[in-house]
Amino acid sequence: MSTPQHCPGYETFKNLKSFVCKCPECGESKEIFSDEFNKDHVCAKCGEPIDFSQCTLDGGA
DSSP states (O other), rough: OOOOOOOOTTHHHTOEEEEEEEEEETOOOOOOOOGGTOEEEEETTTTEEOOGGGGGOOOOO
């Protein structure tokens, strides 16, 4: 018997990318993952909606 190299479920999430966008109202950064891209997001600081389709991609995680 061998020891697993990754946590259970790793294969499902290994290709996810992260995106960071700044709130257009207050400038607070919010991170989402690629499987959450089409969901609605609001700023945790001011509560305004954040449209991640308007963000620029600076890098991936």
